[in-house]
Amino acid sequence: MGDFCREYTQISLKASEASTPIRHKTQGREAAVVYFSYSSAHKRSASKLLGYPLRSATKPKEEKPPLVHSSYSSAHKARREELWFTVGAQHIPFGASPQPAMVSQYGIKLAAYLISSSYGDFCSKVCECLLSRGTLTLAQIIRFTELSRENVINCLRVLIHQNCVQAFSIQQEVAFGEAPKIVTQYMALFDNTIHKMRFPKFMQIVLEELGKDCLGIFEGLLQHGRLSLNQIIDRNMQTPDNSDVHAVRESFSRLLNARFVERCPAPEPFLAPPEEETPAKKRGTKSAKIAEAPKTIEQRALATASPMESIRFLMEIDTLRGTSEEKGMESHDIATLEEKWKQDFSDAELSSSGKKKEILWRVNFEEFVRRLRHKACIEYVRIRLSDQAGIVLSAILELTRSSETRLKTDKSASMSINDIYDEVIKKDGGLGMDLERVRASLVQLGCQIPTTGIDETYSIDLKNIIELAQNEEVESVVLKRYGREAYRIFRLLSKSGRLLETDKISDTTFVEKKDTLKILYKLWKDGYLHMEKVSVNGPKQTLFLLWEVDKESLWVRVLDEMYHAALNLRLRITYEQDQEKEILQLPTEKLVGELEKRYKRLRKVRIILESSLMNLDDALMLFHDF
Amino acid sequence: MAFRGRGRGRGGFGGGGFRAAKQEPFELYPELEDLGTAEYSNRNLQLIKWYSNLQKYWNSSPYYYEGGSERTRNVQKPDVERLSDKDLQVANSKPPLWHFIKLDIDHIPAELARGEKKEKRGIKRVRWNQESDLHKLDLFEKLEQKHQGEEGKENKENEDQEEDDEKNEEEAEEEFSDEGDYEQNEYFDDDEDDYNMGDDNDDEPFF
Numbered sequence: 001m002g003d004f005c006r007e008y009t010q011i012s013l014k015a016s017e018a019s020t021p022i023r024h025k026t027q028g029r030e031a032a033v034v035y036f037s038y039s040s041a042h043k044r045s046a047s048k049l050l051g052y053p054l055r056s057a058t059k060p061k062e063e064k065p066p067l068v069h070s071s072y073s074s075a076h077k078a079r080r081e082e083l084w085f086t087v088g089a090q091h092i093p094f095g096a097s098p099q100p101a102m103v104s105q106y107g108i109k110l111a112a113y114l115i116s117s118s119y120g121d122f123c124s125k126v127c128e129c130l131l132s133r134g135t136l137t138l139a140q141i142i143r144f145t146e147l148s149r150e151n152v153i154n155c156l157r158v159l160i161h162q163n164c165v166q167a168f169s170i171q172q173e174v175a176f177g178e179a180p181k182i183v184t185q186y187m188a189l190f191d192n193t194i195h196k197m198r199f200p201k202f203m204q205i206v207l208e209e210l211g212k213d214c215l216g217i218f219e220g221l222l223q224h225g226r227l228s229l230n231q232i233i234d235r236n237m238q239t240p241d242n243s244d245v246h247a248v249r250e251s252f253s254r255l256l257n258a259r260f261v262e263r264c265p266a267p268e269p270f271l272a273p274p275e276e277e278t279p280a281k282k283r284g285t286k287s288a289k290i291a292e293a294p295k296t297i298e299q300r301a302l303a304t305a306s307p308m309e310s311i312r313f314l315m316e317i318d319t320l321r322g323t324s325e326e327k328g329m330e331s332h333d334i335a336t337l338e339e340k341w342k343q344d345f346s347d348a349e350l351s352s353s354g355k356k357k358e359i360l361w362r363v364n365f366e367e368f369v370r371r372l373r374h375k376a377c378i379e380y381v382r383i384r385l386s387d388q389a390g391i392v393l394s395a396i397l398e399l400t401r402s403s404e405t406r407l408k409t410d411k412s413a414s415m416s417i418n419d420i421y422d423e424v425i426k427k428d429g430g431l432g433m434d435l436e437r438v439r440a441s442l443v444q445l446g447c448q449i450p451t452t453g454i455d456e457t458y459s460i461d462l463k464n465i466i467e468l469a470q471n472e473e474v475e476s477v478v479l480k481r482y483g484r485e486a487y488r489i490f491r492l493l494s495k496s497g498r499l500l501e502t503d504k505i506s507d508t509t510f511v512e513k514k515d516t517l518k519i520l521y522k523l524w525k526d527g528y529l530h531m532e533k534v535s536v537n538g539p540k541q542t543l544f545l546l547w548e549v550d551k552e553s554l555w556v557r558v559l560d561e562m563y564h565a566a567l568n569l570r571l572r573i574t575y576e577q578d579q580e581k582e583i584l585q586l587p588t589e590k591l592v593g594e595l596e597k598r599y600k601r602l603r604k605v606r607i608i609l610e611s612s613l614m615n616l617d618d619a620l621m622l623f624h625d626f
Numbered sequence: 627m628a629f630r631g632r633g634r635g636r637g638g639f640g641g642g643g644f645r646a647a648k649q650e651p652f653e654l655y656p657e658l659e660d661l662g663t664a665e666y667s668n669r670n671l672q673l674i675k676w677y678s679n680l681q682k683y684w685n686s687s688p689y690y691y692e693g694g695s696e697r698t699r700n701v702q703k704p705d706v707e708r709l710s711d712k713d714l715q716v717a718n719s720k721p722p723l724w725h726f727i728k729l730d731i732d733h734i735p736a737e738l739a740r741g742e743k744k745e746k747r748g749i750k751r752v753r754w755n756q757e758s759d760l761h762k763l764d765l766f767e768k769l770e771q772k773h774q775g776e777e778g779k780e781n782k783e784n785e786d787q788e789e790d791d792e793k794n795e796e797e798a799e800e801e802f803s804d805e806g807d808y809e810q811n812e813y814f815d816d817d818e819d820d821y822n823m824g825d826d827n828d829d830e831p832f833f
Contacts, residue, residue: 118689120691264733267732358732607670607674
């Protein structure tokens with residue numbers, strides 16, 4: 001493990017040395033300084049590890065303890081490498097506009113590490129190759145990873161089964177005169193790979209909402225990636241607390257109804273080559289085209305592979321029998337159920353060769369991310385505005401959850417005031433609220449009360465809430481790293497959204513001119529600000545410096561730093577466990593004296609680091625998934 | 627690339643000479659001085675436990691792929707074989723991948739799929755739970771101890787033997803399937819041959 005970690009750190013060191021421009025050489029001599037001051041102190045460790053300070057979960061109005069400096073070995077100070085992205089086999093330097101599909105440097109490293117710790121080094125190599133080089137064919141993967149064909153094939157089998165890779169076949173362009181070739185390409189699913197860090201959170205959601213039986217099935221799906229219903233039942237027989245087939249199917253259908261489980265996508269969808277659009281069509285769909293950017297081949301593959309919405313959560317193809325089956329389940333006895341179970345197998349979809357094939361099921365990540373997104377919004381509203389606003393928002397979101405089609409919906413669906421009120425009363429703490437209070441909370445949430453009063457519907461702007469939360473996160477990073485004055489300056493720039501000149505900044509924020517300049521340079525050097533020089537030819541030539549916050553590129557940089565921090569935390573946790581692995585193998589009775597002290601220390605360290613990682617993961621989702 | 631001025635004691639950097647920066651020894655994992663106290667709730671503990679259980683399961687499952695060709699190497703024969711080693715091997719051997727992953731063409735892409743003859747040779751008992759075998763053995767042991775002086779003892783012994791037989795059979799089958807002659811064709815990798823890299827002719831007639 002040590003070599004592995006060394007390899008990673010060396011990669012990052014090499015990256016830093018290879019790409020730092022001249023002005024960064026002085027940093028080699030600086031002692032690394034890490035700021036940390038939090039009321040929830042368990043975040044200190046994470047910030048220490050990386051110089052990435054984490055926002056405290058409590059209100060910012062609280063008094064913060066004084067800043068403490070701590071020197072740290074250069075291995076873990078915040079890296080000043082230039083960020084780069086990869087598209088295909090090219091390296092695109094940071095600054096070129098990033099496309100949504102690309103993954104940043106440390107994102108790839110984190111994903112590769114998660115795969116290697118779970119599925120071994122071979123799988124990790126294949127995954128890293130796909131992430132950094134984009135979509136590849138089997139032959140290309142074999143060539144780039146330099147593994148044997150058998151190994152690559154088995155790794156791809158495992159990765160596809162665990163939902164980290166999606167395959168699709170396309171028609172390859174060939175020279176004139178040859179028959180078109182069809183090749184299979186593989187793409188890495190970065191989001192699903194990173195979700196592995198969050199599996200416990202998903203499990204908790206399932207446990208809270210559906211109970212222990214469903215959790216058992218769900219855990220099996222998490223462990224194996226994909227399972228058919230028969231496999232689920234089979235597996236359940238071998239657990240210590242096994243239940244009968246009836247109960248298992250019941251739990252499974254509950255999971256399905258809550259949309260926690262979905263059908264697996266098609267293993268190898270064929271993408272027809274895109275046709276030229278006729279001019280008439282173009283005019284008609286002009287508005288649609290403006291709204292949608294042209295889809296990349298990966299997006300098309302995913303869209304083609306995913307099952308239709310109508311059957312995505314459907315257990316049996318035969319809908320008529322399906323509904324009556326699920327409703328009348330209790331009245332059937334076990335014998336008929338087992339018969340139906342066998343029939344289920346034969347009812348399943350027809351495969352391409354005409355035989356019946358079994359349906360595979362997997363975890364529906366989209367639903368869980370949606371729930372976590374709602375949770376984050378509600379929490380933010382609860383802290384920033386009021387408890388009541390939080391209750392109202394959670395009521396609205398619960399009502400509109402099933403109607404959300406995309407993951408990142410901007411606005412929640414419109415709900416009438418009466419529906420909202422009915423739901424609010426059902427919640428804890430909502431009982432005492434009356435219509436007026438609900439209306440007041442809605443105003444707080446940014447809605448406007450319609451004057452007509454006939455059709456009172458409201459919808460909440462979720463995108464706005466997420467953006468506010470993201471802004472706060474970045475601002476707190478600036479506060480911790482650069483100080484209060486830098487915080488003021490950054491807030492001014494981020495709120496104004498346009499270029500501001502140095503003097504103007506200095507006047508508005510009441511900071512001395514020379515300090516302003518120093519701070520602005522520091523922020524610019526680290527990539528937080530964008531600078532433009534304007535020279536004015538007047539009576540004398542003056543050079544004005546204009547500054548602004550470029551949110552898009554800054555968000556990407558912040559996200560990358562967070563991936564880096566998460567990777568470091570995971571490496572450290574594994575290291576600590578490795579150090580004490582002899583102690584972990586002893587039974588608890590033998591742990592006395594010195595050994596007990598070490599065990600306790602390990603436990604404490606582990607809990608702190610893992611808790612920090614979980615909080616960091618919340619921030620990660622805030623910037624990437626929400 | 628000149629690494630002057632970098633204070634890192636990595637590799638063969640030993641030699642002296644005056645450098646501008648102070649050389650610090652390179653510690654990959656420096657000691658954490660002040661970790662601080664953590665306020666954690668029981669929820670967090672449960673999440674941590676779940677995560678480590680998941681990790682343990684994956685590491686012990688066939689999903690943790692260690693390379694097909696190394697399978698024979700993994701079976702490390704100690705210098706002096708002992709009878710107890712046999713049990714050790716059974717406990718540690720992982721079920722093959724195709725127990726869990728359906729390798730037919732309906733579920734994975736065509737070039738990764740494998741024929742069905744393997745599956746038909748019988749997934750006698752897919753071991754979803756690694757401990758379920760040991761569990762049953764423990765159970766039988768306990769039952770045996772309870773009914774020691776009784777007639778039931780004979781029945782239990784028979785069942786034990788059956789269980790052992792089943793295990794042996796499975797083990798034999800696994801060993802058989804792992805190293806039998808039928809395997810040879812499966813893993814005979816034609817593609818290692820440089821002269822016959824024929825993998826793009828899938829859909830075209832081969833003249």
